Amino acid sequence: MHVTTRHFRLGSGLVLLTYISLHLINHALGIWSLELAEAGLTWSMRLWQSVPGTFLLYGAAALHFALALRTIHERRHWRLPATEWVRLWAGFGFPLLLIDHAVGTRLAASFYDFAPSYAKIVHSLFEGGRQGWQIALLAPGWLHGCLGVWLTLRRFEIARRAKPILIGVVALIPVLSATGFIAMNRSIVSANPSTTISAPDPKAAAQRASLDAWRRGLTAGYLAVIVAAFASGQLRHRLNRQFPAAR
DSSP: OOOOHHHHHHHHHHHHHHHHHHHHHHHHHTTTOHHHHHHHHHHHHHHHTSHHHHHHHHHHHHHHHHHHHHHHHHOOOOOOOHHHHHHHHHHHHHHHHHHHHIIIIIIHHHHHOOOOOHHHHHHHHHHTTOHHHHHHHHHHHHHHHHHHHHHHHTTSHHHHHTHHHHHHHHHHHHHHHHHHHHHHHHHHHHHOGGGGTOOOOHHHHHHHHHHHHHHHHHHHHHHHHHHHHHHHHHHHHHHHHHOGGGO
């Protein structure tokens, strides 16, 4: 079989969709208990922080992003159907989650020996007012991945017949994830009410400020690369129209 860009895009996208799916399912486990969610997080960390898992996840993210930049650079017009606009918005929203993940786990572990757990992460997000941001970041990647899989499966009759069920699953899993996320914070507060009124730790605050600076810097760089790809592509097409002989 001849391997094409489409195969690379689909393969890397499936890896990223698997990561997002496990993330959502881990959150949803919080509906039943914080302990169950912690067990899921431990298993997930063993998978994605292993050498093969790290290579697979970040390699897939880099490849998928590079292919997306190539698409932006080469696109001649932007008269797209609504579905394609949704896919673009959702696809470019997912790396924001991956940046947050890399800073909050890898960099925090490397710089400050931070051991991630839901008891720490969830309550920290609620204290900082970032719980909505965390939940919202999962939705674009999930939607983008599901749309990409659907565009591949829709040519099969069995997939078209199962479309209503698939739509239900796509809508239900993020709702369960958000519910579990909120339930975990309630469990944490109920188990230790003093966490809501404890004085901030200056050292922890300094570490959080440092990690937030990393997040802002990486996010700004990410957005700058997207803008550069779009601008360079538009410039290239304009020059090609003005100087067709130079092509």
